[in-house]
Amino acid sequence: MPPSETQPRFRSRSRWGHFSVQQAPLLLSFAILAGTFGVYVGLFVANQHHFLTPFEGQSIVNTALPLVFAAVGQSIVVLTRGIDLSVGGVMALTNTIVASNMHASTGSMVAWSLIGLVIGAGAGLVNGCLIAFGRLQPILVTLATLSIYTGLAIKVLPEPGGAIPVEYTKYMANVNGPWGLIYVAGLLLVWFVFRRTPFGVAVYAIGNDQAAARASGIKVRPAKVGVYVFAGTLYSAGALFFSATTLGGDATAFDPFILTSIAAVVLGGISFFGGRGSAVGAVAGAFALTLVTPLLFQANVNQLYTDAFQGLFLVLAVVLAGLVGRLVSARA
Amino acid sequence: MTERPVQTILDGTEPRTSRAIEASGVSKHFGGVQALRSASFSADFGEVHALVGENGAGKSTMIKILSAVLAPDEGTVRVKGDEVSLASPLEARRLGVGTVFQELTLLPWMTVAENLLLGNEPLSRTRLIRRRQLPARADEILAGYGVEGIDPLELVASLPLAQRQTIEIVRTLLRDPEILFLDEPTSALGEREVEWLFGLVRDLRERGRCIIFTSHRWGEVVNIADRITVFRNGEFVTTREHMDEAEAVTLMTGRTIERMYPELPRPAQDAEVALDVRDLRGARVDGVSFQVRRGEILGVGGLAGQGQRDLFMTLFAARRPSGGEISVGGKRVRLRNPHDAIDARLGIALVPEDRKSEGLMLPLSVRDNLSLVVLSRVSAGGIVRRLLENRMVWRMVERLQIRTRRVAVQEVGTLSGGNQQKVLIGRWLLAEPDIMLLYDITRGVDVGTKHDIYQLMVDLIREGKALLFYSSDTEEMAHVCHRVLIMREGRIAGELAGDEIDAERLVAAALKEHAAV
Secondary structure (H helix, E strand, O other): OOOOOOOOOOOOOOHHHHHHHHOHHHHHHHHHHHHHHHHHHHHHHHHHOOOOOHHHHHHHHHHHHHHHHHHHHHHHHHHOOOOOOOHHHHHHHHHHHHHHHOOOOHHHHHHHHHHHHHHHHHHHHHHHHHHHHOOOOHHHHHHHHHHHHHHHHHHHOOOOEOOOOHHHHHHHOOOOOOOOHHHHHHHHHHHHHHHOOHHHHHHHHHHHOHHHHHHOOOOHHHHHHHHHHHHHHHHHHHHHHHHHHHOOEOOOOOHHHHHHHHHHHHHOOOOOOOOOOOHHHHHHHHHHHHHHHHHHHHOOOOHHHHHHHHHHHHHHHHHHHHHHHHHHHHHO | OOOOOOHHHHOOOOOOOOEEEEEEEEEEEEOOEEEEEEEEEEEEOOOEEEEEOOOOOOHHHHHHHHOOOOOOOEEEEEEOOEEEOOOOHHHHHHOOEEEEOOOOOOOOOOEHHHHHOOOOOOEOOOOOEOHHHHHHHHHHHHHHOOOOOOOOOOEHHHOOHHHHHHHHHHHHHHOOOOEEEEEOOOOOOOHHHHHHHHHHHHHHHHOOOEEEEEOOOHHHHHHHOOEEEEEEOOEEEEEEOOOOHHHHHHHHHOOOOOOOOOOOOOOOOOOOEEEEEEEEEEOOEEEEEEEEEOOOEEEEEOOOOOOHHHHHHHHOOOOOOOEEEEEEOOEEEOOOOHHHHHOOOOOEEEEOOOHHHHHOOOOOEHHHHHHHHHHHHHEEOOEEOHHHHHHHHHHHHHHHOOOOOOOOOOEHHHOOHHHHHHHHHHHHHHOOOOEEEEEOOOOOOOHHHHHHHHHHHHHHHHOOOEEEEEOOOHHHHHHHOOEEEEEEOOEEEEEEEHHHOOHHHHHHHHHHHHHOO
16 A cells, blocks of 8 residues: 555535534634623723723623633633533632631732642642542532532631732733733643643543543543643633632632523533533633633623523523534535 | 564474464453353464444453453463463553554544654653654654545544544554454544455465454455354354355354345335435435435435435434525424424434434443333323333334333443344334434344344334434445435435445445546
8 A cells, every 4th residue: 555645635615614614613602702791892982982991801801811811710610521510619619718818918819829729720620530430420529529618618717807918919910901811822722732642642532432542552541631630720720810819718709600601602502412622612611711701791780680680691602502513504 | 664574484493374363261251241251263474354233142251351352261371372461452552452442442532643643742851841843753653554534633522433443443553563453443434444354364464464453344354364264152153264155144143034124115106205315415315305205215325424414314303404495294394493393293213223322321220221212101190101111112022023121221332233233223113113224223232133123124114114224334325225316525426226236336326426526
């Protein structure tokens, strides 16, 4: 079998064609983000008669950052056909421990940030080991550990309190402009690298078909543990950003992240059956979800209805995704 | 590819080729089912060895044990002369064993390139995968194996089965195994792909490799095997160099089958037109017109993947047509979904080929699978009347000779492939359709069951049913159809009828029409 150099390469469609068909949900998540942002800016300009100022920019980005990190962590779990409900507990535990210990010195801030990340990794390690070696359902394991981690957080900080030094905010959530986008860029870089590692390949392969992945020589269990550790670390990073903007600790403040991180994954076009989608979509989804609150404010809707509107937004997005999916498969 | 010379052959001290792999006294049971009973098997380097037997004879189990996917209950396995106890497929692979399993192990939502290069991706100096290089590398690999017409950027899930099987084979060959198992590699392949595969297999044999394959198509076995081993009911029967088909069938089934294909009764001259299709259009169906009369078997032939499947799906209303007319029993009908098609007044049933993904619910019982479509007929007020249901189910089990003792508890997944297929056919027979669309229903089915199915088809046309038939086995197509339409790119490109139908003409017609494009 001589490999022929002159073999004409068969392509059923162009590279971009393949990308647009295979990544239609990802493209849609960006369309949704663009649409939401457009409506928000439109309402803002109509109300305020000027364009967004750096204040609005930093406000949106800093509010979005915790969810962005949590959503990317959740994405990686969902890509392996799992789900992680413990995200709220991991974030609460990180937040309360850091808020109870951090001082205004650089050394303390760096050290406690790193400790925070280690806490997330450790919590993820417990999840991962139970799921991979205990052969338990991710939803059951993380439901249980959610309670455990939240319980520990309440033990650390029974009432909202603690203190995060104001200096920390300067680094993590610069108030003079949307500089937090640098962290988003960093996160995307991490994702980009992850996708190009054997670990990244393993994550997708496991989500596609665990048995086939194993038959192809992928070490499924270590990869799964790695997934939850990675995810836990990202949740903690999200919790650090949250701490920096709220300047305190609160064990009960993180429950909403369970649902919103999953919602961001859905908006990002990641399949709940695993193996399909990109965390880049979840980043877009997290921003779109975050924009709903200021958008409703500009539209003069009572803040009490925010949750309901976020839900409605989600349903609309999913319906839209279904329609686009059908259109694409009809064209393909 | 790295060349690993097989020493024992090359140094010439060995008069014959040497033993590659050997199993002796191997037993394996699953629950109460004894899949292998102290079975033995051996194959040598430099030979193509066919392992034949009915579904459930233990061929796949033996292959899985020799590839270390399953551990034997007892018995020993020797690879290249050394007794081994293989703990994982990975370990078997290190010893030079490569296996193409019946169930594909591709990752559906990853691209062809990602699948081919899984675990062997091109890396940059920073040890990161160079994703942009994947398609070009995959192109090289595919071209190296003479595979054309597969886009490495395509998702595996969107490829037709034959191409998926091709990728699976290439992926296994890439590791350059010394001992290659191919478990029913051809059941998903078309004529040309089978030729391609056999070309590769002959090449491997010349290079001193050991190839073991299973197939239910006797023509293929005779074509390529140097030796044939027969298994029956989990036991080794014999290994021989020569065997004729009748002898093989007797050894495999334990019964003598006079003639494989039945005598087809001709449809009555004035038989009513059961199904009249005019200018049907839809996805990959392009202006198809034909009629089938009661008592007639109409074949839909042509090369694999020319829209036959799409035509069947459209007729069953699993796909929506974009134009054209369908008349059933002389009356024009509009089908919106399969439920309409099954409806007693129209009575169109589709028996699909992929019994695992499109038909049976493997964890459910034989009874639940059989009665699924007709539950409403044995229900009163939304409650299933078990007594009626059981009676109906048992009648079908007896009629089709489905080998099961406890219809209400035995999971369909534990039946052998042939019996699973019978359950699927039985389900649709219970719906008492007038028109049955039989899509490759004998694929991966053993010779005894095939014989039963042909006999059943004859019974059905005697009852006045009209059958539309597609098979990936051209020989079979030639023997069980009154007429055969040749499909090409969604169109009817020709028709053969009566005595002019034989396998060679069918292939010639399919190829000729293809070449004319």
